[in-house]
Amino acid sequence: MAIRANPKLIEELEPYGAEDVMKCYHCGNCSAVCPFSADPYVFPRKPMRYLQMGLEDKLKGQLDPWLCYYCGECSDQCPREAEPGETMMSLRRWLTSKYDWTGISRLFYRSWRWELGAIVLVAILTAIGFTLFGMSQGSIAHYDGPDAFLPSASIHIFDWVLAGVLLTFLLSNAARMWWFTMGRDKDLPTTLGSYITSAWMLPAHFFTQVRYSKCEHKRSWATHLALMLSYVTMLVLIMFFLTRMASGPEIDWSVHVAGYFATAGLLLGTALFLRNRVKRSSAQYRHSHESDWIFLVLILIVATTGILQHILHRSGLDVAANVAYIVHLSLVVPMLALEVPFSKWSHLAYRPLAMYLAQVRATALARARSGEATALRPGAERTQAHAA
Amino acid sequence: MKIGVYVCRAGGEADDGVNYESVVHYAANLPQVEVVRSMGVMPKLDPEALADEIAAEGLERIVIGGDSPGFFKPAFTRAMALAGREPDEVRLASFRAYGVGGDPATDRAKAIVACAVYGVPFTLAAQPKDTKWNAAALVIGGGIAGIQAALEIADGGKRVYLVERTGTIGGHMAMFDKTFPTLDCAACILTPKMVAVGQHEMIDLLTYSEVESVTGVPGAYKATILRHARRVDEAACVACGVCSDVCPVRVPSEFDAGIAERKAIYIPFPQAVPNAYLVDEASCTYVQTNGQKCGACRKKCPKGCIDLDGHGDVMQVEVGSVIVATGYETLDAARLDRYGYGVHPNVLTALEFERLTNASGPTGGRIVTKTLKHNKRKKVDEWVFDRDGAPPKSVAIIHCVGSRDSNYNAYCSRVCCMYSLKFAHLVREKLPEAECYEFYIDMRAFGKGYEAFFERIAEEGTVIVRGRSASVTEHDGQMYVKGEDILSDSVLEFPVDMVLLAVGLVPAERSDELAAMLGVPRDADGWFTEADYNGDPTGTQRGGVYVAGVCQGPKDIPDTVAQASAVAAKVLEGAITGRGLQSLGSLTLTDIEARAKSLVSVS
Incomplete structure (x- = not known):
């Protein structure tokens, strides 16, 4: 059956940052210069065409946008200034909003006022909540000890509850991503075996982002990796060693040294990315969506308030340290609760997942092509003949 | 109202x-x-x-x-x-x-x-006012546009001064092997016209000359023409070539697009008009050393017509009309480093291939790849074309090089699709065993007979790939052209021995100076602006100043010739009636307002 096109799709993508798609005249330069574009994932020209034609459903099922790391080579060389790199970025934003079943992501990406408003609201609620909780627990004059304002044991429980909620959202969205890109394609002869044999790609790509290093700009990859590893380090410290982190006022070098490295990485990483975006230093930093700014600034101020809290605590200024802690928490909570499942940060899950699924899909397609496709369902051949 | x-x-x-x-x-x-x-x-x-x-x-x-x-x-x-x-x-x-x-x-x-x-x-x-008109015309540029316009005006019995910057008329067309889509021999069409210009009693042919200034008003222009020192008596020279044989200097030949060499005293090509040698002062040892060294040609010339101490001259002519026919240059292919022009020896520009495939070119028309040879004079190894070089097994032709590209020229150069198809034909005709690939974005076969020509090339077995290729690379001595075939959504790599770049057209050097001198505007891309795109495509803002050929915008030979003929008709109109229209720009706002008001009251 013919595909129903959505002529409004291109307008729909505009708030996500895709503004120049119609300029593309399909010379194919972008796909040919892309270091990642290879059979069966040839991009960015093909997704650009899908966009021009309004093939919403096809786009929703594409893994290609996640296989692009936006080195910007395509945009630099584009003869039409059609910004293929930015189009891929916009598609990632759009796909994020499609994977998200709550509709919150769509709201955030289409309007920065909504995103910022939600962050402020959650921040205020968190501040009020923790202040009331603190008053019920102890005295603001004490940072730790039996009369502590915010006892780390309670915060620890809260962290785990928050993590559980976030994971639920993120995993349910990731499941939808799998459904759109793999599950609903009944003719794809995937096997459980290939899901298992390719599973190593998930942690490998998550922790090394090795694919990013194949881009022209190695420095972007290094900065991104440093920022990510810093955050993961901090996350591990907080999730597993919070009580030791919060003890004091003496410095516990066994955990704090890792914390210092992670903090430095966070500050440096965000500062470098912010500088690049302000200076528009290369193609991938020329266009910044509001969500990009919000994300980076949020990490930067979370790190700054964390440092402040740490210094005040070590200086024995318990009241000030508690206030800083409240401020820090009321920024951490919206950063995690809103950015991880609904906004830019969700790519921590979608990117490695996409590379993993792409591998499984490519294996399946190769099997189908080589004629060994025993898993081909009845009726699949007819569909193929139809397509041909 | x-x-x-x-x-x-x-x-x-x-x-x-x-x-x-x-x-x-x-x-x-x-x-x-x-x-x-x-x-x-x-x-x-x-x-x-x-x-x-x-x-x-x-x-x-x-x-x-x-x-x-x-x-x-x-x-x-x-x-x-x-x-x-x-x-x-x-x-x-x-x-x-x-x-x-x-x-x-x-x-x-x-x-x-x-x-x-x-x-x-x-x-x-x-409507500009009528003014008295001088029948003579000045034609700037001796390519096919200038030649055609000059011949038709002269045939109409009016005086023409044809000014050409180089030593011969003929322009780019003289370099071409064949014309599309008819595959006529370009020289067979052009050279009789060139000879006619050279012999025409109503044409004053001023080669190796440049227009220095144009003053006056429409119908009565005064042009100052700088005549560079040819240092060879044009009338006496019989083009025997003895001078060139003894000349020790070798420099790249402009006529051969740099793929062959010429001497410091040379004739651009054997059929040049005027059929006389000239001295390139920039490379001549005698001129550069102020007569201290060399001078061998002068001693050998059997006609004694070489005057190495000759100097230029300035002349003035009075004309009613000026025709700009300065043509184009090709885009510098080295600007697009991804195609490796100047890096890989067998990446050629369109004009280089025209000379390579031309029977009068350095290989006698054999399509061969370059050979590494030792240059004893410069003591270096050089990649050069040799008559006995190896023919390429596969040739890639890349369209839209620097055209339709916002990083270079945003416009379509209009001729490249067709000349590229012509190249494919020439490759397949001369080397039937060779593979030939065309990489294009959109195929612009818009003229009469062009679509049929495109079909013919496809039928001849040229592989036509939709998608402008992205890069030319070399590893292990083999060149590869990489590009996306957008019709199959695949990024492909083709091993090739020769790459032809269909470079776009850009306005001739120093068009800006000429435009300022004549008071004629140019568009954003640098082409001369016609008075009215649809209604007056040969006129300009300035009365009596006309444009013909590519200087007004990229066009092929048939369109160039048509426009040149149209210009001739315009010029003859003024020349025959003795009256013509002043510049559009000569009317002030008050003049136009007053006239508009009077026309309203009449109606």
């Missing part, structure tokens, strides 16, 4: 020199104008809102002013209809159509708006 003037701009970035605010202010003071609106660049027009305004203000006529007001006409026509007015009362005041870009642009724009408000055609109100 109540009139509304709406100023809408279509081109935001192009600076046409018009002060739009001043035009809006001016329009507000015109009689009967009730409403003046400055709508900005590419306004989104809502016919219903416009209709409300038309009804509220009781407007009976709408004037849309701007660079391309036709763009916005539908919205206003609809608005007039919705408001219950006469939809025909939407008048266009098109600045572009009437050649704003001259000086003063703002006054011209005001005059155009005024005429639309008065309801008088601009061309009628701004």
Whole structure:
């Protein structure tokens, strides 16, 4: 059956940052210069065409946008200034909003006022909540000890509850991503075996982002990796060693040294990315969506308030340290609760997942092509003949 | 009658020199104008809102002013209809159509708006005055456009001064092997015309010369022509070639697009007109050493017609008309480093391939790859074309090199698709075993017989790949062309032995100086601007100054010849009647206003 096109799709993508798609005249330069574009994932020209034609459903099922790391080579060389790199970025934003079943992501990406408003609201609620909780627990004059304002044991429980909620959202969205890109394609002869044999790609790509290093700009990859590893380090410290982190006022070098490295990485990483975006230093930093700014600034101020809290605590200024802690928490909570499942940060899950699924899909397609496709369902051949 | 003037701009970035605010202010003071609106660049027009305004203000006529007001006409026509007015009362005041870009642009724009408000055609109100006309014509540029125009004017019995910068007429066409789509031998068409120019009693052929200045008014121009020192007596030289044989200097030959060498005393090609040698002072040892060294050619010349101490000359001519036919240059392929021109020896530009495949070229028309040879004089190894070189097993032809590309030339160069197809034919004809690939974005086979030519090339077995290739690389001594075949969504890599770059066309060097000298505007891409794109494609802002050929915009040989003939007709019209029109730009705003008013009162 013919595909129903959505002529409004291109307008729909505009708030996500895709503004120049119609300029593309399909010379194919972008796909040919892309270091990642290879059979069966040839991009960015093909997704650009899908966009021009309004093939919403096809786009929703594409893994290609996640296989692009936006080195910007395509945009630099584009003869039409059609910004293929930015189009891929916009598609990632759009796909994020499609994977998200709550509709919150769509709201955030289409309007920065909504995103910022939600962050402020959650921040205020968190501040009020923790202040009331603190008053019920102890005295603001004490940072730790039996009369502590915010006892780390309670915060620890809260962290785990928050993590559980976030994971639920993120995993349910990731499941939808799998459904759109793999599950609903009944003719794809995937096997459980290939899901298992390719599973190593998930942690490998998550922790090394090795694919990013194949881009022209190695420095972007290094900065991104440093920022990510810093955050993961901090996350591990907080999730597993919070009580030791919060003890004091003496410095516990066994955990704090890792914390210092992670903090430095966070500050440096965000500062470098912010500088690049302000200076528009290369193609991938020329266009910044509001969500990009919000994300980076949020990490930067979370790190700054964390440092402040740490210094005040070590200086024995318990009241000030508690206030800083409240401020820090009321920024951490919206950063995690809103950015991880609904906004830019969700790519921590979608990117490695996409590379993993792409591998499984490519294996399946190769099997189908080589004629060994025993898993081909009845009726699949007819569909193929139809397509041909 | 109540009139509304709406100023809408279509081109935001192009600076046409018009002060739009001043035009809006001016329009507000015109009689009967009730409403003046400055709508900005590419306004989104809502016919219903416009209709409300038309009804509220009781407007009976709408004037849309701007660079391309036709763009916005539908919205206003609809608005007039919705408001219950006469939809025909939407008048266009098109600045572009009437050649704003001259000086003063703002006054011209005001005059155009005024005429639309008065309801008088601009061309009628701004009809330049008649003036006396000198029958002689100056043609600048001796390519096919200049040759054609000069011949037709001279055949009409009028004097022509044909000025050519190089040592021979013929231009680019003389370098070509075949013409598309007929595959005629280019020289067979061109050389008889060249000879006719050389022998014509009404043509004063001034080669190796440049126009230094043009002064005066339409119909009575005075041109100063700088005649460079040829150092060989043009009339006495019999082109025996003895001088060239003894000349020790070797430099790249311009005529062979640099793929072969010539001497410092040389004839551009054997059929050159005038058929006489000349000395390139930049490379001649005698000239460079102020007569201290060499001078071998002078001693050997059997006719004694070489004067190495010769000097240039300045002459003045009086003409009524000037024809600009300065043609083009090709884009410097080295600017696109991804195609490796200048890095890989067998990446050639279109003109280089024309010479390679031409029977009068350095290999006698054999298509071969370059050979590494030791240059004893320079003591280096060089990649050169050798008659006995190995033929390529596969050839890639890349379209749109620097054309339709916002990083280089945004425009289509118009000839490349067809000459590329011609190249494919020549490769397959001479090397039937060779693979030939065409990489294109869109195939522009728009002319008579072109589509059939395209089909023919495809049938001959050339592989036509849709998708402009992205790069030329080399590993292990093999070149590869990489590109996406967009019809199969695949990124492909083709091993090839030779790559031909279909470089685009750019205006000839120093066109800017010439434009300033003549007072003729050029467009944003540097091509000379015609007086009216549709109605007067050969005239310019300035009376008596005409354009022919590629200098007005990329075009192929048939179109160039047609335009040159059209120019000849225009020039002969003035020459025969002895009268012609002054420059459009010579009329002031007050003149046009007064004339428009008088025309209104007549009607």
